[in-house]
Amino acid sequence: MLLLETDDVPPADRIELYHTVATGAAGASSVEHEPGERFRKRVETWTFGPVVLFATSGSGMRYWQTARHLRMDSRNTVSVITQPVGRGGFIWNDHQRAVTSDDLVLTSKSAGYWETRWSGTGTSVAFMVDVEQLELPERVIHNAVPLIGRSPITPLLLSHLRALHHDADRLVDTVGAQDIGGSTLALTRALVASLAQGPQQRTVAEETLLIRVLAYVRAHLRDPGLTPAKVAAIHNVSVRSLYRVCEEGGVSLEQWIIRRRLEAARRELVAPEHAHRTIDAIARSWGFASPSHFGRRFRAAYGVTPRAWRAGGGTPARTVN
Template sequence: MLLLDTDDLPPDERVDAYQAMATAETGACGVAHELDGDRGFRKRLASWRFGPVTLFRTEGSGMRYWQTPKHLRRDSWNTVSILTQLHGEGGFAWDGRQRRLTADGLAIASKATGPWEWRWSGTGRSLGLMLDADVLGLPDRMIRTAVALTPHSDIAPLLLSHMHSLHADADRLAVEPGADALGDTVLALLRALVASAAGGPARHDVAEETRFTRILAYVRGNLTDADLTADRIAAGHNLTVSALHGLCEDNGLDLERWITHLRLEGARRDLAAPEHAHRTTDAIARHWGFGDPAHFTRGFRDAFGTTPSAWRAAPTPSA
């Protein structure tokens, strides 16, 4: 949902409007802006709610966003944020350390981490997730440890992939009945990431608690890999294949059937999308892991009551 587009405002009101919106949505903060090539200031801010988690997208001319000790003391919010840069090159500074950030990486910030800064130069687009620290249910010292180790975490790519998936279809997903569950997945993955940096009993307990969620996120992040098999999934999560199937059955999931369903849904969306109009149906099927066109057509018809070609030829197909 679009919260603010500064192009809709008189030029002399834009900076103050963005500052007010940023403070209202994310807490006490400082913001400084670059001017774009036309000596203007442009920002668009959108947000979507997924249960305990809010997803934010900020885009426009270069900026710096920071929280000082004064901001943190003044602000009654105790939140944890997960940040990544969708377009352009971002920077994250914390505890005297600076990191370059692109769409392939993420950073964590919270009151527990102390003062921090986020920035980009030129035209850019960033994505952030925010949730209450109390909902995370882990001690501040553990969160602080995780901030420094996030770039090296094996769980960070799963969380990042889930962020990108939410953003790619946010308008639809945020109003679906399963929106809260998608936010719960973010929460579970973040708990696993933070606990994995801590070691000791907490790491083991949270790893066990979130194993099924991590498996689901891993599958969603690798759906287009033709070699996404039970053997590979089990090996990636230190399980035997029989233990993997047992875990899925305990949670009411038929793994292979679920993977096929997700792939068919992905292919159906691509077949309806104008940006994929130049691709053949077989190419789209192969992209989603279906090497046999006849098998894909049968599965598509069984799932959706029509063939891929008929779906694509419909006047206004909607996935």
């Protein structure tokens, strides 16, 4: 949803209106605009359940939040930020770093002073969640801020954020928007947990194992060799422990994988950009080595064959749990 396009606003009102929009969307903050540049800003936002996604583009700027801002609006949030256009910078207390399209920034209002910036024309994409949604101690979140580049989850979350921004307009009004937000939240929690240090490291790792497992599986659904044994080895646990964690979380891992592979294949069967591909090719690309097995599972799940689903252009059908 477009919140602001300053080209549509009288020049004298642009800066004040941008400040109003930025504060209303992300909470109390301070903004300074690059001198000598023609001021221009475009702000878009989308809500996916617990996650609010923002895209801000335009002329150079400096944006910061402090403990004082937290006291002003009392909403404590965690933000994850990347810079798809231009070269930006990030400051957290005494920690400084450059930010490009290949980087992620993690920060929290309660973590102390933090600042993002870019010079010239740039675009920042970020999402924000309430701290309470992460269900992690704030000190664990704060400790993760300067370490985000070390997490094996960071590339996964960055890829997810890019894809979410690219398809935000299409996805935001779908029935799966809430689940997309939940997945984004789970990946963020897994990232922070992966950076836990000291005595709490083991506890946090155990508490978030299922989240990390499902995040890994979701990112590797196309791998035909995705087996419980492989997943367990990647996460340094036994297959027995993996099954126990999944059972405690109410998840049947094999069925969870198959359901999401089927749903992904079902979408591609009727997507115009995949019209040139055969049904078997789509099935194989989502880990189904046997066309007959794919056909049986598809019909059991949706009450229609893959060929009929494609021919009908995606006619809604019942789902069998």
